[in-house]
Amino acid sequence: MEKKKLTRREFLKGTAVATAAAAVGPHIFVRKATAASNKKIVICSYGGSYQASQRKAFFEPFEKATGIKVVEATGPDLAKIKAQVTSGNVEWDVVDIESRIMFTAITENLLEPIDTDIVKLKTIVKPAIHKYGIGNIAFTTALTYNKKQLKKAPKSWADFWDVKNFPGPRSLQDHAPFNLEFALIADGVSKDKLYPLDIDRAFKKMSQLKGHIDSWWESGAQSIQQLTSGAVVMSSAWNGRVNVAQSKGVPLEIVWEGAAYDWDLWAVPKGTPRKELAMKFIQFALDAKRQAYQCGKLIAYGPSNKLAYNYIDKARQKQLPTYPDNLAKQFSFNSKWWQPRLNKLNEKWAAWKIS
Amino acid sequence: MMEAEAKKLHLVEIVFGVMVSIYLIAPIFVLVPMSFGPARFFSFPPPEFSVEQYVKFFHSGPWWRAIRISFEVAVLASFFATVLGILTSLAMRYKIPAKGFLNAMFISPMIVPLIITAVALYSFLSKFHLVDTVPGLVLAHTILTLPFVIITVSATLKGLDPSLEQAAATLGASPLQVFFKITLPLIKRGAITGAVFAYMISFDETVVAIFLSSSHAITLPKKMWDSIRFSIEPILPALSTILILFAIVMLVLLEVLSKKRK
């Protein structure tokens, strides 16, 4: 019998070696992180090509200029911010959030006031300035379609609802905001007379289209991917991401008419141990030239620093949500109206979706 | 009696069996060839042969980091689950009060729906700042894989002749010596099988990882889940093929372990 008797020493040795190997071994696969200092800042944004533009225009330059490592996270939803702040365990030092999220976070006391000693706001446009958050970009949520998948080009949200003349599966974002407005516009409401929203009318109109919605997108990347692959022929999408896809040759088009205009803002969750670094970063990211690089070259959103427009060429400005011609066709998303109703309407939305 | 010997299967039955088998392993038939196509679009069959998906994957820092974290968690969880599992299986040989109840309790992580365990641990561990950390994941996965180790080791222990240990004790061996020199070698196979099971389950574990891992301690399944849900990365077929390969290797390993005769 060649049965090996395992002595205790051999067993313990074996275990020690195995555990050590387990801990050390995998490190050969990954190159060691180059962060020399233990100073870091965690920034949470919306991922995909948008976050890639922020990386190029802000995160990497910030690391270079200050030596502070930027750790990225995605998915800045209110639930997680609330969980972090209430448990006293704030992971995200800076968050990039849409306006209605910021207003809700304010009512729940989840944000630090912006430190105006560090963050200079003189050249920031008025609508972007708030006590607890500073706008970084103006973005548009618009009807987007794949040119190759549709014979006729849709021109309005009414066309989005017209399944006979514009057949094919559609997609919309998986929540109530924006969709209710689009439904009302499709139902004939003028975009200046949207608020206060007629909720029942909006849901009734949504029900008309429900059978033709193939999927509900949750991330910007998803919305673009579905359109690109042809899984859907039309969808709502963020204009900047569409622009990036177009620059890569994807045959997508957006419809400015009836689109929604809103702000993304930098905010700082309450109780973060790196508050000062967070404010320093925001000041860094509001710089006119850096915003011009992001919006002028990388992704077609509207910068919040007035001076940035001096560095963006005229042709490019025509693609931004803030261009007067484009602005005239859009409606401004009223996050102040939405904020007190957000939870209730999202619950109603969930119930409606599965009925 | 002779006429009713091994009845040959009808062609229909063989075809049905083959079709069901194909249904069971459809992923292999689809993802493997797809992984050798261009990284841009997913098309089947791939228009051209290319290994760019694999190249992209091997150069991807974030994916390798996720693999490293999954590996660390799986090894540690498997280790702790095996140690605890061996202790528990040994304990169950003695006369303990409420053994049936305790047995059921130790099996319960296997029975309770994963979402409940995930949400309960998420809430509980956040109080100790253990969410999105490797230790938190190791704790969760140890609990989840413990029942499997207990079942495997207990089964091996059942076939163990207690007189061997008694003999060693009467010859003057201390309890620890009896354990390390007699018991452990005999349950080695069961223990290793249990450890391998625990490793595989932890490495692939998704539901609890969705809640307990987000940006710092991101496991491979969590990263894949994010990718499939939100932005399908072009390297997914290549990654899937590699994972299928590992599954086959693990399966062979388990086969070898179970074939080893004493």
Next chain:
Amino acid sequence: MDKRLKRFLHHPTMKGMLLLTPALVALVVFFVIPILRMFHLSLFDPHFTLKYYLAFFQRPVYIRVMWITVKISLIVTAVCLLVGYPFALILSRAGDKLSKIFLVCIVLSMCISLLVRNFSWIIILQRSGIVDSFLMKMGITHRHVKLLHNLFSVVVGMAEILLPYMILPIFSVLKSIDPNLPKAAQTMGARPVQAFWWVTFPLSLPGVYAGFLLVFIMSLGYFITPALLGGAREMMISNMIAFQVQTVLNWHFAASLSMILLVATLVFYTIFNKVVGLEKLEDLGV
């Protein structure tokens, strides 16, 4: 060491308890207590209230989710039974080589990551994916057919993963049936089909019960497949729990939903234990 202490520690029950303590502590602290906390959350906010359970019967959305969960679970279990039983039968009668191949397919499928398998179904069933393109190329359909993000895709995905849990119990019982019994029936004049229905099938029922219950229980708690392969209408109770935790942030509802799912699961496992015996679960593992 004091002689009495030594004897006390060497008492079999004490030895057992000492060995059990580490795992027991770990289990209680990191499993039992968290779940008890959830139970507490479902009833106290912080005052005692039953509203998080009553809402379950009052709000249509929760009733709907429960209905969807049961419906999908029943359909998946039925599909697994209709496909799995014949397969188990064929497997039990197949020759050595063929049965080995079939078994390898079953076990291999169980070893492949859940995400990989669901992802493959997305590729296969998506618009202009493998099936859709094939159907159009063959002229069977002239427009795209919606095969993904609906009940069909969820059932296909869940059944593929759960099928082995139906096949293996039935197969293990079939294999244990004395082959002389149906043969005896035939020598007494029964046709093969009759021999099956009157002898083999009744004897295989314990395996059927085991597989049926196992697949049903596992389906109830399913999360990943409905999330990846289902549409809005395929939201199962586990998805709703996740929604309450991650989006709505209502831990109380998440807790009450969890408790209801847990009780349902335990009830069915108790039935399983009475009808089949929990040891069967162990047989499947090893």
